[in-house]
Amino acid sequence: MVAMAEYQTITRDDPVTRTGAIKLYDADGFAGMRAAGRLAAEILDALVPHVVPGVSTQALDDIVRRMTLDAGGVPATLNYRGYTHSCCISVNHVVCHGIPGARTLKDGDIVNIDVTPMLDGWHGDTSRMYLVGDVGVKARRLVEVTYQALMLGIEQARPGNRMGDVAHAIQSFAERHRYGVVRDFCGHGLGRVFHDAPEVVHVGRPGTGPELKPGMFFTIEPMINIGRPDVKVLDDGWTAVTRDRSLSAQFEHSIGITETGCEIFTVSPKGLHCPPYAAS
Secondary structure (H helix, E strand, O other): OOOOOOEEEEOOOOOOOOOOOEEEEOHHHHHHHHHHHHHHHHHHHHHHHHOOOOOEHHHHHHHHHHHHHHOOOEEOOOOHHHOOOOEEEEEOOEEEOOOOOOOEOOOOOEEEEEEOEEEOOEEOOEEEEEEOOOOOHHHHHHHHHHHHHHHHHHHOOOOOOEHHHHHHHHHHHHHHOOOEEOOOOOEEEOOOOOOEEEEEOOOOOOOOOOEOOOOOEEEEOOEEEOOOOOEEEOOOOOOEEEOOOOOEEEOEEEEEEOOOOEEEOOOOOOOOOOOOHHHO
């Protein structure tokens, strides 16, 4: 039996609250998300020449904060539940929510940078992988497969399908490559609320979960490990790492369901979708 979900139609005059219902936005919402999503993608594009050996993750966070503020936005992560940075930067075996700091990137690292500028009340949430210097074949392959898994999930994001169809596309592709798909973290609804209904899991069965309807906004953001899917959160309360210390990769887009399919709000304006970006 398919579980029933509650839906709520939202207009510009409705209050911004988290009700547990899946929000369905109108044309104004799509316009707001396009602007916020483009800013998020422009920030990740601008980081490409800076993600090099020797740069500190704090220096990258500084660029994110400056670009967001200069564009009239606010980093949604800044002071979110006590978090004090403008993005998350996750290196190698860090699955997600890596905290920027004094650590410098090294030749061979793979890095996920996750940004969420809030622009005029709308959240543009996206993340992308970067290759630092000369990266090994296994790590490069993990990054490629993770990107492909995201895009296969997005292909299933159309009206009439269900969240389980998105999840199954991601899981089946990743597991064919003998990778582990993280269960502990998921995508989420967003719009004028940073984290909203529904939860967007990346493991599931076709035909299950909430039905996708025009006006839904949410992220798809699979985290895929070379090893087992198990993770643990460090004592800082944020940083999630693979339990077996294997490499992890993640890509994330914010999308909106349309009448005929979906719109990706966070597409790279420069076409820098998947590394190596120098070859794009």
